[in-house]
Amino acid sequence: MPQPHKRHLLTKIILLGGLFAGLVYFFHPEVGGVSLLIDGQPVAEPLFRLAAIPLLLAVVAVVGVLVLIALFGAGMLMFFAVLACSVLGVFLLAPYSWPILLLFGLMLLAMSWRSGGER
Numbered sequence: 001m002p003q004p005h006k007r008h009l010l011t012k013i014i015l016l017g018g019l020f021a022g023l024v025y026f027f028h029p030e031v032g033g034v035s036l037l038i039d040g041q042p043v044a045e046p047l048f049r050l051a052a053i054p055l056l057l058a059v060v061a062v063v064g065v066l067v068l069i070a071l072f073g074a075g076m077l078m079f080f081a082v083l084a085c086s087v088l089g090v091f092l093l094a095p096y097s098w099p100i101l102l103l104f105g106l107m108l109l110a111m112s113w114r115s116g117g118e119r
Contacts, residue, residue, distance in 0.1 A: 010071065 037043065069078055087104070 066078070091101075
């Protein structure tokens, strides 16, 4: 049986997200005041502010790519990519900590375990 196609879902999501972001921006108490904080102290050095701009643009670009991938329906691909990055992080950060690796492996085994009658 074919499922009904949700034609305007993407438009609704974008409009509601824009409305929510606009309301948060306009009602935030520090709107218009961009400040960079390091250890809770404001930074007045212009070079630090200049260095924050490429980082912000890189983060926005990564989030944009992830949103596009999710909208194209590659959720399982994103899940496995995050899983591979986390496994790589565990192997790089704790190569000699075998209990962490054992727990991680047991968790993967438990998540992928399926009973024979289930489909």
